[in-house]
Amino acid sequence: MNTHTTSITSRTAGLLGEVLRPGDAGYDQARALWNGAVDRRPAFIVRCRSTREVAAAVRFAADNGLLLAVKGGGHSIPGWSVCEGGLVIDLSPMKAVHVDAQRLIATAEPGLLLQEYDAATQAHGLASPGGEISHTGVAGLTLGGGLGWLSRKHGLACDNLIEAEVVLADGAIVVANERDNAELFWALRGGGGNFGVVTRFSFRLHPVAPMYAGFVMYPAAQAPEVLAHYEQLTRSAPDELSLMTALVSAPPAPFVPPALHFQPVIGIAACYVGPVEEGQQVLQGVRSFGQPAVDTFGVQPYTAIQQWFDAGVPHGLHYHCRSEWLDPLDSDALDALAQAAADRTSPLSQVLVRHMGGATSRVDPTATAFRFRSVRHILTVAAAWEPGDERAEVHRQWCRDAWNRLRRGRRAAAT
Numbered sequence: 001m002n003t004h005t006t007s008i009t010s011r012t013a014g015l016l017g018e019v020l021r022p023g024d025a026g027y028d029q030a031r032a033l034w035n036g037a038v039d040r041r042p043a044f045i046v047r048c049r050s051t052r053e054v055a056a057a058v059r060f061a062a063d064n065g066l067l068l069a070v071k072g073g074g075h076s077i078p079g080w081s082v083c084e085g086g087l088v089i090d091l092s093p094m095k096a097v098h099v100d101a102q103r104l105i106a107t108a109e110p111g112l113l114l115q116e117y118d119a120a121t122q123a124h125g126l127a128s129p130g131g132e133i134s135h136t137g138v139a140g141l142t143l144g145g146g147l148g149w150l151s152r153k154h155g156l157a158c159d160n161l162i163e164a165e166v167v168l169a170d171g172a173i174v175v176a177n178e179r180d181n182a183e184l185f186w187a188l189r190g191g192g193g194n195f196g197v198v199t200r201f202s203f204r205l206h207p208v209a210p211m212y213a214g215f216v217m218y219p220a221a222q223a224p225e226v227l228a229h230y231e232q233l234t235r236s237a238p239d240e241l242s243l244m245t246a247l248v249s250a251p252p253a254p255f256v257p258p259a260l261h262f263q264p265v266i267g268i269a270a271c272y273v274g275p276v277e278e279g280q281q282v283l284q285g286v287r288s289f290g291q292p293a294v295d296t297f298g299v300q301p302y303t304a305i306q307q308w309f310d311a312g313v314p315h316g317l318h319y320h321c322r323s324e325w326l327d328p329l330d331s332d333a334l335d336a337l338a339q340a341a342a343d344r345t346s347p348l349s350q351v352l353v354r355h356m357g358g359a360t361s362r363v364d365p366t367a368t369a370f371r372f373r374s375v376r377h378i379l380t381v382a383a384a385w386e387p388g389d390e391r392a393e394v395h396r397q398w399c400r401d402a403w404n405r406l407r408r409g410r411r412a413a414a415t
């Protein structure tokens with residue numbers, strides 16, 4: 001904490017909401033992020049319950065020259081939602097959600113996690129696109145774009161944003177939509193959290209019934225063939241078919257044969273956002289490849305699909321992640337993916353590839369701040385390790401090396 005910050009920590013006039021300072025009960029919990037490697041100590045954490053309290057916190061930070069960070073679901077991987085010194089606006093108490101099932105619109109406050117938002121919308125048989133891990137925040141995910149199981153059919157989370165209420169840097173409260181504050185509305189859809197504090201989101205909803213969905217898993221030795229199969233499936237995938245492949249360690253789950261527990265595996269996960277009978281037919285193409293050691297396919301509610309992989313990326317581990325758009329996914333890229341997984345230095349680390357396209361690619365790239373509309377796949381290389389692991393730098397380096405190799409291949413392919 002710098003001297004300037006120290007001199008104002010005793011003055012909180014103008015701040016509304018619950019204010020936490022170092023040493024207060026709940027302070028450490030409120031500053032913790034999903035990524036346990038991020039350890040920052042703000043001077044103030046203001047747990048806001050309303051737009052008015054957010055506006056007061058923004059003005060307080062501006063008046064006192066304080067660095068300001070905004071925390072929604074706390075899943076910023078580099079930790080942008082908590083600052084060292086300065087003031088954190090913690091939006092987690094703001095969790096109201098209202099579903100208008102007639103007009104197909106959901107109004108959501110920015111402290112909601114996907115699992116809370118999905119539960120409220122699915123109670124009406126409706127949903128709007130989110131991500132694949134249900135403990136991620138609706139706010140940060142939407143502001144960054146937001147890609148998940150429903151995206152090839154219904155677009156990114158930000159493509160379904162109809163309106164947002166925003167507290168600007170001077171504390172003014174505005175509404176942004178296609179008509180009012182249209183430039184701000186453009187920036188909020190994929191531009192990240194840099195344009196103000198969003199205190200209310202309105203999303204377009206879609207009917208989403210239980211779907212045919214699941215995943216298959218194979219020992220990692222079969223990675224080259226399974227990756228090639230994944231790539232082949234994506235070539236002819238209809239918009240309803242959502243696919244990803246993951247190179248991970250098998251969990252000790254009841255559906256995994258004991259011999260594979262904790263062993264390196266490759267999986268293909270898929271769901272069909274459409275009629276179950278159609279899904280059964282289309283997904284036969286996924287299930288019939290080779291002899292999967294695990295096959296979980298069946299009819300599943302969207303809320304269950306959204307939570308499949310939650311336990312694989314728990315809060316508090318230390319993470320170092322890199323992402324890249326992959327296009328094309330040619331044989332060099334497939335080799336590099338298999339090699340990256342084989343070289344993992346921690347059994348908790350993961351290599352993931354998700355298929356994009358479909359509705360996400362049919363939005364004009366200039367219509368929103370999210371401009372990566374023509375990309376076919378997104379890669380995530382995620383290094384993960386237990387707190388206190390002395391090989392932390394080795395794990396980080398694995399992540400950087402794998403990512404660099406995959407990026408080099410991509411550049412070479414593009415020239």
Ligand SMILES: Cc1cc2nc3c(=O)[nH]c(=O)nc-3n(C[C@H](O)[C@H](O)[C@H](O)COP(=O)(O)OP(=O)(O)OC[C@H]3O[C@@H](n4cnc5c(N)ncnc54)[C@H](O)[C@@H]3O)c2cc1C
Binds near residue numbers: 073144
């Ligand atoms: C385990 C995991 C799984 C993920 N899976 C997916 C996925 O499937 N699809 C996908 O698209 N992305 C995914 N992501 C990326 C994720 O969408 C981003 O990390 C997102 O920013 C997290 O949002 P949050 O609200 O949880 O995080 P936070 O850390 O709270 O916020 C992230 C950023 O948004 C800003 N912000 C948060 N709330 C507001 C607000 N109300 N107004 C203005 N700015 C705000 C913060 O200041 C910060 O810069 C995943 C991330 C993790 C860690």
